[in-house]
Amino acid sequence: MTATKPRGYTPGQLTVHADPPALHAVTRTLKGAGRRIALVPTMGALHDGHRELIRHARLAKGASVTVVSIFVNPLQFGPGEDLERYPRPLEADLEMCREEGVELVFTPGVEDMYPAGADTTVSPGALGDEMEGAVRPGHFAGVLTVVSKLFHVVAPDVAYFGEKDYQQLVLVRKMARDLDFPLDVVGVPTVREDDGVARSSRNAYLSAADRPRAAVLQEALRAGASVSAQGPEAVLAAARAVLAREPALELDYLELRDPDLRPDVRQGKARLLVAARLGTTRLIDNITVQLEI
Structure with a gap:
């Protein structure tokens, strides 16, 4: 083994x-030789949203080696969720990584990440019980636990997460700060389909009838953002009006919060977040809103 080319x-x-x-x-060894490590954590089933994360990682200043992790994390799936049917097209995922010039891919098994007897988890704090956490109890403890383990194993200098999962991004940043992980956590803007639907592995579960209905979430968010000068109540009312036009949507929540997801934001930059179900498929989305009063 050499300092510049480890086994x-x-x-x-x-x-x-x-x-x-x-x-x-x-x-x-690479870090000891002065190389910077960029991590893109994924659960596989890679799509253009992941491709964008990889491209940001590879183009980052000084981040000369990119690691993509592919691990379907059982800790973040609750009872009745789609762990067993979650897609696992490993060969297609590896081909995308090759196309994007990724040099290291991490594909551990469940027993590698969670050896027998391992039952310690990372608590996400109060925010972990709100919005997504209220609908999916324990979800963010599972997310933060696996992300903290990836940070230890990979030892990245920078890690990339999509803004589509905005609450996750905020909680990972908070964990990195609170637990003194020596890395930067970077959010990458949401990649969307031509109709505005946020790219997601779960879009594959949508029925032919529900696929066009999914665009209503983004339409509602844009409607809310368009009246931001009228204040937070107007933003929420405009978004709700659009959502109400699609009876197939079962709304979990619609929230307007500050960039750190604190409630009761009245002015300045804010985040409008929505989660809803179409049939058996659950979708989330969000958008930046600038409140002017």
């Missing part, structure tokens, strides 16, 4: 690691 890493070529200590040894 298990070949510049310009994709190498897949399933063993956490083996990947940790590679990234630690």
Whole structure:
């Protein structure tokens, strides 16, 4: 092994690691040689939203080695959720990583990330019980637990998360700050379909009838943002009016909060967030809103 080319890493070529200590040894050696590590955590079933995260990671200043993790994390799925049917097209995922010039992919098994007897989790605090956390109890404890383990294994200098899962992004940033992880957490704008629907692995579950209805979420968010000069009540009312026009939508929540997801925002930059169900498929979306009064 040399300082610039550790075993298990070949510049310009994709190498897949399933063993956490083996990947940790590679990234630690690269960091010791002055290379910066960028991490893109995923659950696989990669789409253009993930491609955008990878491209941001590869173009980051000084982030010369990109690691993509592919791990369907059981801790963040609640009872009755879609863990078993969650898509796992590993070969297609690896091909996308090759196309994007990714050099390291981490594909651990459940037993690698959660050895027998492992039952310690990361508490997300009060925000973890609100919005997504209220609908999916325990979800964010599962998310933060796996992300903290990925941070330890990969030892990245920077990690990239999509703004589509905005509450997750805020909580990961807070965890990194609160627990003194020495890295930057970067949010990447949501990638959308031509009709405005946020790219998501779960879009594949939408029926042919429900697929066009999914665009109503983005229409509602834009309607709310368009009246931001009239204040928060007007924003929420405009968004609700659009949502009400689609009876197939079962609304979980519509919230207007500040960028750190504190409630009762009255002016300045804010975030409008929505979650709803179409049939058996649950969708989330959000948009930036500038309140002027």
